[in-house]
Amino acid sequence: MVLMTAVPPPASLIAWRVVAVAMVLVSVAATVASIWLDSVTLEQLAGDPSYAGSAWSAAVAGLVLVVPGALLVWQVGGHPVAIVLTIFGALWALDGPAIGVVNLALVTGEDSALASWGFWYFARFGSILLLPIQVILLLFPDGRLATGAWRIVSIVSLALASLLPITFILQPAKNLGGGIAVREEQLARFDPGFLAIPLPDAVWATLSTIAQPSAAIASILAIAVTISRRRGASFERRAQLRWLIWAGLVFVALLVVSSFLPVIVQEFAFTIGLGFVSVSILIAVTRHGLYTVDRLLSWTLVYALLIASVLLVDVGIYLLVGAIFDDRVTMLVALLIVVVAYAPLRDRLFRAASRLVNGRRDDPYAVVSELAGRLEQAGGTRDQLTELARSIASAFASGFVRVELDRPDGTVITSEVGTPAAHTASLPLEHDGKHIGRILMQEGRRPAISPRDRRLLSDLVRLAAAAILNAELNRELQAIREGLVTAREEERSRLRRELHDGLGPLLGGIRLRLETSRNLIEKQPEKSLSVLDTAIDESSEVIAEIRRLVHDLRPPALDDLGLARAVEQQADRLSGGDLAISVSVPSPIEPLSAAVEVAAYRIASEALTNVVKHAGATAAVVRLIRTDAALVVEIEDDGIGISATSVAGVGTVSLRSRATELGGSVELSEAQPGADRPGVLVRATLPLPVPAAEDATP
Numbered sequence: 001m002v003l004m005t006a007v008p009p010p011a012s013l014i015a016w017r018v019v020a021v022a023m024v025l026v027s028v029a030a031t032v033a034s035i036w037l038d039s040v041t042l043e044q045l046a047g048d049p050s051y052a053g054s055a056w057s058a059a060v061a062g063l064v065l066v067v068p069g070a071l072l073v074w075q076v077g078g079h080p081v082a083i084v085l086t087i088f089g090a091l092w093a094l095d096g097p098a099i100g101v102v103n104l105a106l107v108t109g110e111d112s113a114l115a116s117w118g119f120w121y122f123a124r125f126g127s128i129l130l131l132p133i134q135v136i137l138l139l140f141p142d143g144r145l146a147t148g149a150w151r152i153v154s155i156v157s158l159a160l161a162s163l164l165p166i167t168f169i170l171q172p173a174k175n176l177g178g179g180i181a182v183r184e185e186q187l188a189r190f191d192p193g194f195l196a197i198p199l200p201d202a203v204w205a206t207l208s209t210i211a212q213p214s215a216a217i218a219s220i221l222a223i224a225v226t227i228s229r230r231r232g233a234s235f236e237r238r239a240q241l242r243w244l245i246w247a248g249l250v251f252v253a254l255l256v257v258s259s260f261l262p263v264i265v266q267e268f269a270f271t272i273g274l275g276f277v278s279v280s281i282l283i284a285v286t287r288h289g290l291y292t293v294d295r296l297l298s299w300t301l302v303y304a305l306l307i308a309s310v311l312l313v314d315v316g317i318y319l320l321v322g323a324i325f326d327d328r329v330t331m332l333v334a335l336l337i338v339v340v341a342y343a344p345l346r347d348r349l350f351r352a353a354s355r356l357v358n359g360r361r362d363d364p365y366a367v368v369s370e371l372a373g374r375l376e377q378a379g380g381t382r383d384q385l386t387e388l389a390r391s392i393a394s395a396f397a398s399g400f401v402r403v404e405l406d407r408p409d410g411t412v413i414t415s416e417v418g419t420p421a422a423h424t425a426s427l428p429l430e431h432d433g434k435h436i437g438r439i440l441m442q443e444g445r446r447p448a449i450s451p452r453d454r455r456l457l458s459d460l461v462r463l464a465a466a467a468i469l470n471a472e473l474n475r476e477l478q479a480i481r482e483g484l485v486t487a488r489e490e491e492r493s494r495l496r497r498e499l500h501d502g503l504g505p506l507l508g509g510i511r512l513r514l515e516t517s518r519n520l521i522e523k524q525p526e527k528s529l530s531v532l533d534t535a536i537d538e539s540s541e542v543i544a545e546i547r548r549l550v551h552d553l554r555p556p557a558l559d560d561l562g563l564a565r566a567v568e569q570q571a572d573r574l575s576g577g578d579l580a581i582s583v584s585v586p587s588p589i590e591p592l593s594a595a596v597e598v599a600a601y602r603i604a605s606e607a608l609t610n611v612v613k614h615a616g617a618t619a620a621v622v623r624l625i626r627t628d629a630a631l632v633v634e635i636e637d638d639g640i641g642i643s644a645t646s647v648a649g650v651g652t653v654s655l656r657s658r659a660t661e662l663g664g665s666v667e668l669s670e671a672q673p674g675a676d677r678p679g680v681l682v683r684a685t686l687p688l689p690v691p692a693a694e695d696a697t698p
Helices: 011-045 055-076 080-108 113-123 125-139 149-170 181-190 201-228 235-258 263-286 290-321 327-358 364-377 381-395 451-520 525-553 556-561 563-574 594-615 650-661
Strands: 400-406 412-418 425-431 434-441 580-584 619-626 630-637 665-669 681-687
Touching: 011 055, 011 080, 055 080, 055 263, 080 113, 080 125, 080 181, 080 263, 113 125, 113 181, 125 149, 125 201, 149 201, 235 263, 364 381, 364 451, 381 400, 381 412, 381 434, 381 451, 400 425, 425 451, 434 451, 451 525, 556 563, 556 594, 563 580, 563 594, 563 619, 594 619, 594 630, 594 650, 594 681, 650 665, 650 681
Parallel strands: 580 619
Antiparallel strands: 400 412, 400 434, 425 434, 619 630, 630 681, 665 681
16 A cells, blocks of 8 residues: 655745744734733824824735735745735734824823834835835746837836835935925934945935936836736736736725725725735736636726716716705705616626626626527528527637538538637537537637536537537538439439440340341251351350449348358458458347348448558458448558558548438448557448337337
8 A cells, every 4th residue: 555645845936934923923913012002002093293104004915015025935835926025014004003103102291212213224224114015016927027029018117116115215414305304204203324435415305306207107007017918928918917907996986985085094995905905916826727817807997987977976066966956855856866776777787798708708698599599590500500609709808719520521621710829728619429520719818628618518519509400411412412413314324325325236246147147048958057156155245244334333241142252252352372361240130121232232342342452451340230320331550551641542432421321421440559550340230220210009
């Protein structure tokens, strides 16, 4: 018994996990300390202009960054994005206690070195805490800078973004006040002046002026770099980028909405927005639940539009009605309009956003119903394939769909919609468990195929496959009818030629000899008998010619001996030299219809002839196997096999056509794959007619 043991993680991963756990512990401790410091100072400093801010919001914001970052480190190790989230999250969490100790000093009136360091940390070093979002935009999702010209753009963006923290950290305190009394008082009281560089005031003034615009430009460049990664990206990479886009939309929406609300709500909104961003990054990098973003994205678009529409309604009502009625009437009218318009507007917006992102897959009944109508109106197989491709493209928001149908004769009929894409997914096109073709589709804006989507696709395929096969059967039936008429006329023409060119001259010659013998019987009896003997000899040729014609129509051996013995007779005739042919009939095969007997005999004869001519075999076997539904004819040899470059000849085409006429099939394969002499296995399946049901006796 083999014991399965878990493979221990590498040392580097263990080291990163230790770092991640340490960052989480530091952040948790900082959060606890921040909450305690707020509980001590918040009430005393309420309304005080020197209040440094709430410590808990900074600490919790860092915590919501460091926890997903630590989970990401635990999963993927030293991934740059995971490192940025974890380390910067811990630094952000420490910003909370730094604010708390400054507030505590303001309450107690006791200045300390701890308060000075705390002030320096949140007032100066805290400016660097804006960098992680910038860095993540440039590194997301693979942890590497973009290539080519975009790498230069990324470096420029980092340089511009670094200008703001450099200005805050290195600038002397006298230049940071900006003429604001409270700020200058705090700087004079708490700032330790650590790392300050005494450059000329003009230099620091210039840097202070361009620092914030540079940060804005850096953010724009970082967003442009992120968008550029979509070009030529895989479907999975685009889904990762959509997670970041969705988180960014939520973050911006929360900031915009909360800006009209109290400060405490703004702090909560900012923390929640950061949480959305960090969790989205975790999902995108680990690729866990990657494609669930699409529904979230559609809902986000819907509710963003809803909020905007409601705000517009409120503003419009207040502008139009507010001057006429009092506030209570205006509010009532606004409420009625919002209630009446909200439900239908919400549904319409959701359908529009969902269709934009997901296609029409969320309304499977409509998709199936529309396809059924299109298939009924389609003219032929190719038109039906086109309608199937259009329905799939519409249902799954796919830019390219190609449907391929394999015909029994080996040809492939195709139809496609959209522009061919480099990356496509291949799905089988099946009917009644048989592979009849394939669907090549470019995955849409929501690449994931959920179980519900698979059921919809399966319904579309089954519906279309039944209609397509019905059209193919009608086409084949019409072709068979035309083939039967053509074959009948060709057979009549052949018999006419055979009778006219073969039997006609022979019978004409015999008649002339008989007339000559009649004329000579009285005058030259001996010569008359000689002419009669010649006529008798020629009649033997007539009999042989008639037998040949009859054999071409139906081998007499089938009537005289039956199929099994007729095939054995043919095998004995073709055996000889180094080739030995045997016939195996495991169980009785009669009775058979005349059509099946002739087809089986011809297929066996043609296949054995190919073995003699081309296989170079020493042994061959013919098997006749009857099942409830078909007669199976197998011809197997130990010859050189089928060449990969060989082209189907007249014999192979004849085998297939004889089986196809009866609704059967012929398969050619290697008898012993991988062997030096793989041989050939010809397997013909000829369906047997279903006997008519007898009338029930009352």
